[in-house]
Amino acid sequence: MKKNGTSMAFYVPYGLWLALFVIAPVILIIYQSFFDINGHLTLANYQTYFSSGTYILMTFNSVWYAFLITVVTLLISYPTAYLLHYTKHKQLWLLLIILPTWINLLLKAYAFIGIFSQNGGINTFLGMLGIAPKQFLFTDFSFIFVASYIEIPFMILPIFNGIEELNESFVNASRDLGAKWWQTFTKVIWPLTISGVKSGVQAVFIPSLSLFMLTRLIGGNRVITLGTAIEEHFLVTMNWGMGSTIGVVLIVAMVIIMFLTGERKKRGRRA
Amino acid sequence: MKRLISLVVAILVAVAGLALWSAHLQKSQGATGDNTLNLYNWGDYIDPALITKFEKQTGYHVNYETFDSNEAMYTKIKQGGTDYDLTVPSEYMIEKMKKANMLIPLDKSKLTGLKNMSPDVMDRSFDPGNRYSIPYFWGTLGIIYNDKFVHAGEIQHWNDLWKPQYHDNIMLVDSARDILGFSLVSLGKSMNTTDAPTLQAAKGKLDELAPNVKAVVADEIKMYMAENEAAIAVDWSGEAADMMAENAHLHYVVPSEGSNLWFDNLVIPKTAKHFKAIYAFLNFMMTPKNAAQNAEYVGYSTPNQAALKLLPKAVQNDQQFYPSEAIIRRSEVYQDLDPAVVGMYNDLFLEFKMYRK
Numbered sequence: 001m002k003k004n005g006t007s008m009a010f011y012v013p014y015g016l017w018l019a020l021f022v023i024a025p026v027i028l029i030i031y032q033s034f035f036d037i038n039g040h041l042t043l044a045n046y047q048t049y050f051s052s053g054t055y056i057l058m059t060f061n062s063v064w065y066a067f068l069i070t071v072v073t074l075l076i077s078y079p080t081a082y083l084l085h086y087t088k089h090k091q092l093w094l095l096l097i098i099l100p101t102w103i104n105l106l107l108k109a110y111a112f113i114g115i116f117s118q119n120g121g122i123n124t125f126l127g128m129l130g131i132a133p134k135q136f137l138f139t140d141f142s143f144i145f146v147a148s149y150i151e152i153p154f155m156i157l158p159i160f161n162g163i164e165e166l167n168e169s170f171v172n173a174s175r176d177l178g179a180k181w182w183q184t185f186t187k188v189i190w191p192l193t194i195s196g197v198k199s200g201v202q203a204v205f206i207p208s209l210s211l212f213m214l215t216r217l218i219g220g221n222r223v224i225t226l227g228t229a230i231e232e233h234f235l236v237t238m239n240w241g242m243g244s245t246i247g248v249v250l251i252v253a254m255v256i257i258m259f260l261t262g263e264r265k266k267r268g269r270r271a
Numbered sequence: 272m273k274r275l276i277s278l279v280v281a282i283l284v285a286v287a288g289l290a291l292w293s294a295h296l297q298k299s300q301g302a303t304g305d306n307t308l309n310l311y312n313w314g315d316y317i318d319p320a321l322i323t324k325f326e327k328q329t330g331y332h333v334n335y336e337t338f339d340s341n342e343a344m345y346t347k348i349k350q351g352g353t354d355y356d357l358t359v360p361s362e363y364m365i366e367k368m369k370k371a372n373m374l375i376p377l378d379k380s381k382l383t384g385l386k387n388m389s390p391d392v393m394d395r396s397f398d399p400g401n402r403y404s405i406p407y408f409w410g411t412l413g414i415i416y417n418d419k420f421v422h423a424g425e426i427q428h429w430n431d432l433w434k435p436q437y438h439d440n441i442m443l444v445d446s447a448r449d450i451l452g453f454s455l456v457s458l459g460k461s462m463n464t465t466d467a468p469t470l471q472a473a474k475g476k477l478d479e480l481a482p483n484v485k486a487v488v489a490d491e492i493k494m495y496m497a498e499n500e501a502a503i504a505v506d507w508s509g510e511a512a513d514m515m516a517e518n519a520h521l522h523y524v525v526p527s528e529g530s531n532l533w534f535d536n537l538v539i540p541k542t543a544k545h546f547k548a549i550y551a552f553l554n555f556m557m558t559p560k561n562a563a564q565n566a567e568y569v570g571y572s573t574p575n576q577a578a579l580k581l582l583p584k585a586v587q588n589d590q591q592f593y594p595s596e597a598i599i600r601r602s603e604v605y606q607d608l609d610p611a612v613v614g615m616y617n618d619l620f621l622e623f624k625m626y627r628k
Contacts, residue, residue, distance in 0.1 A: 216489065221445060236342060
C-alpha cells in the first residue's frame with residue numbers, strides 16, 4: 001500500500017506538467033478555433049480553411065517540404081549513423097554531431113545567410129573558379145539544405161541508437177549463410193533498425209511541418225508553409241480563431257504521422 | 272549529477288545576487304514607485320543619451336521597454352497587467368486604440384512646445400485636433416535603389432518596378448498593407464481601398480511583379496541592401512535611412528504619384544499612472560534641441576519644425592526624407608480598416624507570396 005502511494009506521488013509532477021503544458025494549450029487552441037474575428041461561435045474558420053485553395057495549397061506545400069526535408073536528412077543520416085557505429089571514438093563523433101544543436105536556430109540561419117549571399121563564402125569560391133555568382137539564397141535548394149542541416153542531429157541519434165542495439169551476430173549469420181551485402185542490409189539490418197528510423201522520421205517531419213522563421217530568412221517567403229500563416233494570423237490580422245484553426249489542422253496532421261510511424265502492437269503476441 | 276546540481280545552484284545564486292544589486296542601484300537612483308516613467312517604445316527608437324539627460328534634469332527614472340509591432344503592443348496593453356505611461360503606436364493603431372477606448376486624452380494646458388510642430392503633421396484624420404497624440408516621427412513608404420545596378424532617375428514611379436530589366440532583383444518588405452498599397456497606387460486607386468474586386472486587381476498586378484521579386488523579407492532587408500544582395504527594395508523611409516548609413520550607393524525615392532505617409536505618435540494609454548512624469552517627458556521631447564538630437568540619432572523625419580531648423584542644411588533640404596509639399600499632399604495616411612478587410616489584405620498577400628513565377 002505504502003509503496004503504491006509513493007509511486008503515485010512520482011506521477012504528480014508529470015501529470016501536472018502534462019495537464020498544464022500539453023493538454024490545456026491544446027484544448028485552448030481547439031476552443032479558440034471555433035470563434036470568428038468578431039468573437040461569435042462558429043464553424044466558419046474550418047469552412048474557410050477547407051474551401052479556400054490558398055490554405056489547401058499551403059497545406060500541400062508544408063507537407064511536401066517537410067517530406068523533402070525528411071528524405072534528405074534520412075539519406076544523409078542512415079549511412080552516417082551506420083559508419084559511426086564502426087568508428088573508433090564513437091562518443092567523440094557523436095558529440096561533434098550534437099554540438100550544432102547547442103547553437104540557437106536563428107544564429108545558424110544568419111550564418112547561412114552569410115555563406116549563401118552574393119558576397120558570401122560559396123560565391124567567392126565560385127568566383128575564384130571563374131563561375132559567375134549564383135543565386136543561392138531564397139531558393140528551394142537553400143531552404144531544404146538549411147532545414148535539413150538543422151534537423152540532421154535529430155535523425156542521426158535515434159538511428160544510431162537503433163544500430164547500436166543491433167546484435168552483430170545476426171549480421172555475421174546472414175553473411176555465413178551466403179547473403180549478399182545488399183541482402184543482409186534489406187533483410188536483416190534495415191528491419192532491425194526500422195524503429196530508430198521511425199522515431200527519427202517523427203522527430204524531423206513533425207517540426208518541419210510548422211517551420212516558419214526559416215521560410216522568411218532563408219526562403220525569402222518564396223516558400224510558404226502553414227507556420228507562416230499562423231504567425232500572420234496571430235501577429236498581423238489578430239484573427240486568433242483562424243490561426244488556431246490552422247494549428248488544429250497541424251496537430252491532426254501530426255497525430256496522423258505519429259500513428260503511421262508509431263510502433264503498432266501486434267495482437268495475440270506479447271513482446 | 273552532483274556537479275551539475277552545484278553548477279545550477281551557483282548560476283542561480285549569481286543571478287539572484289545580480290538582481291539584488293541592480294534593485295539596490297535603482298533604489299539609490301530614486302526609482303521608487305512614483306518617481307518613474309514607464310515608456311513603451313519601439314526598439315532603438317530614442318537616443319539613450321536623452322533618457323539620461325531627462326533623468327538628470329527632472330529626477331524621474333525611465334523604464335524603457337520595447338515592442339516590435341503595433342499589434343504586439345496593442346495585445347499586451349489590452350490584456351492588462353502592465354502599467355505603461357507612454358507608448359508610440361502608428362497612425363492606424365491610434366485609431367484602433369481610440370475605438371477600443373484604450374487612450375487618455377491629452378491635457379493641452381500642461382503641454383508646452385506644441386507650437387514647434389509642423390502643421391503638416393498635426394490634425395490628421397486618425398486623430399482630429401490631436402486630442403490623444405503628439406507626433407514623434409513620421410515618414411513615407413518608398414523605393415531604395417543601389418546606384419551600382421540602377422542609374423539615377425531610372426526609378427521615379429511605382430510602375431517602374433515592373434520593368435523586365437529588374438528580373439529577380441527586387442526585395443519587398445513583409446507587410447501586406449504596404450505591398451498591396453503600392454500596387455493600388457500604381458493602379459490609381461486609394462491605399463485605403465476596401466472593396467474586394469479592386470483589391471483582387473491589385474493582387475493580380477502584383478502577381479505580374481513576381482518575376483522581379485527576389486524575396487519578401489522583414490528587418491533583414493537592411494542587411495541585404497547594405498551588402499548589395501539586391502538592386503532595389505521597397506521599404507519605409509526610416510529603414511532606408513539605416514541602410515543608407517551603411518552603404519553610400521543606396522538612394523531613396525518617394526514616387527511622385529504619392530505613397531503612404533506614416534506617423535508614430537506618443538499617446539497615453541489607459542494603464543498610465545505617473546502623469547507628472549508623462550507631461551514632463553512630453554515637454555522635454557518637444558524641446559527643439561532635444562527633438563533635433565533624437566532625430567539625428569534615430570535618423571527618421573522629425574515632425575518638429577523648430578528642431579528641423581537646428582539640423583544640418585543637407586538634412587533640411589533632403590528631398591528623400593523631407594519630400595515636397597506636393598508629394599505629401601498626394602500621399603495617403605492609412606485608416607484603421609475593418610478586421611475583415613485586414614484579413615482580406617493578408618490573405619491576398621499570402622496568395623501573392625505563394626504565387627510562383
